[in-house]
Amino acid sequence: xxxxIRTAIVAVLAAGASLMLAGCATTQSPLENHNDVEGKxxxxxxxxxxxxEVTLAKLNEILSAVELTNEQRARFHYDRGVIYDxxxxxxxxxxxxxxALKLQPDLADAYNFLGIYYTQEGEYDSAYEAFDGVLELxxxxxxxxxxxxxxxxxxxxxxxxxxDMQAFYAGDNKDGYRALWLYLIQSKDSVDEAKRQLQEHRxxxxxxxxxxxxxxxxxxxxxxxDVFAAAKLGLTHPKEYAxxxxxxxxxxxKMAIETKHYQDAANYLRLALATNIYDFVExxxxxxxxxxxxxxxxxxx
Numbered sequence: 001x002x003x004x005i006r007t008a009i010v011a012v013l014a015a016g017a018s019l020m021l022a023g024c025a026t027t028q029s030p031l032e033n034h035n036d037v038e039g040k041x042x043x044x045x046x047x048x049x050x051x052x053e054v055t056l057a058k059l060n061e062i063l064s065a066v067e068l069t070n071e072q073r074a075r076f077h078y079d080r081g082v083i084y085d086x087x088x089x090x091x092x093x094x095x096x097x098x099x100a101l102k103l104q105p106d107l108a109d110a111y112n113f114l115g116i117y118y119t120q121e122g123e124y125d126s127a128y129e130a131f132d133g134v135l136e137l138x139x140x141x142x143x144x145x146x147x148x149x150x151x152x153x154x155x156x157x158x159x160x161x162x163x164d165m166q167a168f169y170a171g172d173n174k175d176g177y178r179a180l181w182l183y184l185i186q187s188k189d190s191v192d193e194a195k196r197q198l199q200e201h202r203x204x205x206x207x208x209x210x211x212x213x214x215x216x217x218x219x220x221x222x223x224x225x226d227v228f229a230a231a232k233l234g235l236t237h238p239k240e241y242a243x244x245x246x247x248x249x250x251x252x253x254k255m256a257i258e259t260k261h262y263q264d265a266a267n268y269l270r271l272a273l274a275t276n277i278y279d280f281v282e283x284x285x286x287x288x289x290x291x292x293x294x295x296x297x298x299x300x301x
Contacts, residue, residue, distance in 0.1 A: 056083055074104035081113065088278040090117060108137040108144075116147055120284060124155035142171040146181065146281070153185050154288060161185045173204050176211025177247075183218065184254055191258065195219070210234075210244060214251050224252065239277070246275040250282035253289060262300065266293045 059080045063073065081096030094117055097110040115130030131148035134141050149164030165185045169178040179201040186194035199219060205212045213230040216222040222230075231244040253268035269290040277283045 052083055052087065056080065059083070070103045074100040074102075074107060077103070078107060078110055081110070085113065086279045088276065090120075106137050108134045108141055111137070112141070112144055112147060115144075115151065116284060119147070119151040119154060120288065122154075122288075124151055127151040127155075142168055145171070146178075149181070149185060150281070150285065153188070154285075158185065158188050162189070169201070173201065174206060176205050176209055176215045179205065179215055180211065180218070180251060187258065211247075214248065218251070218255060227252070242275045243277050243280060246272050246277040246280050247282050249275075250286055250289075253286070253293075257289070257293060257296075262293050262296045266290060266297065269293065 059076055062068070063076050063080070068076065077096045077100040081093040081100065084090070084093035084096060093113065097113050100107055100110045101114075111130045111133045115127045115134065118124070118127035118130060128148065128151060131144050131151065134144040135148075138144075145164045145168040149161045149168060152158070152161035152164060162182075162185050165178075165182045169175075169182045172178060179198060182201070183194045183198045186197060195218075198215065202212070202215055202219060205215060210230060213222060213227055217224065217227050227248050231241060231248055235241055249268040249272035253265040253272065256262070256265035256268060269286045272282060272286040273290070275283065
């Protein structure tokens, strides 16, 4: 399994089986002048696989017709919630996660999802509490550091966000996504220092990894064209190109915000959302970023 930053990954299994949770250069021309390619060509938005629908039907049948223990019922509610989340049905997912926690209050994965939802809704205190609960139940749950760090970042508590993202990066310093998120958090305080550290972290990354291409773009070593070209290489499953585009658009948007190319950023964020890769961290927070960019564009008028 590749080391992508994602808050969840859905593995569709046989009936009743459990589904496991995984989660730029400033001189470039504006997006709208870029040969009219990245904004319109790409790939069609990802649609739910029929296997997901089949599994949902089986889970619905099990929950309604099979006698289960509380622990089993909690797990099936959680499993169904993960599927709902993966296809963008966040309210239904949230209901299932809450039901799972009523039946099994120590289910750390469910608290993790709820913390993500609280962050997306701007309810940061509730998000912190949820992620604190995850780490109390499972101290080695390193994605809780990522997700709490992001909540702290958007909640304007950047000193604490940096500490969480450093802990997340330390969990796997060969993962380019972890290096990127640490950069994003640190750059809020100092772009120069964050870039210096990113250059240092680049030394430990795998040279041929997709995430390293994005890191190299941030360091000025690869162009935007290089990023989009690399997104098409070495694909191993049908959704992977759309997944890579979701990531590329988000990180290009963050760089565009940093360089004050706000219209470019807004275009990239809309494209990230259009991929429908709902369970990627980049998709989850693209809407928050888009709202911020819209505010910046309004201020610039």
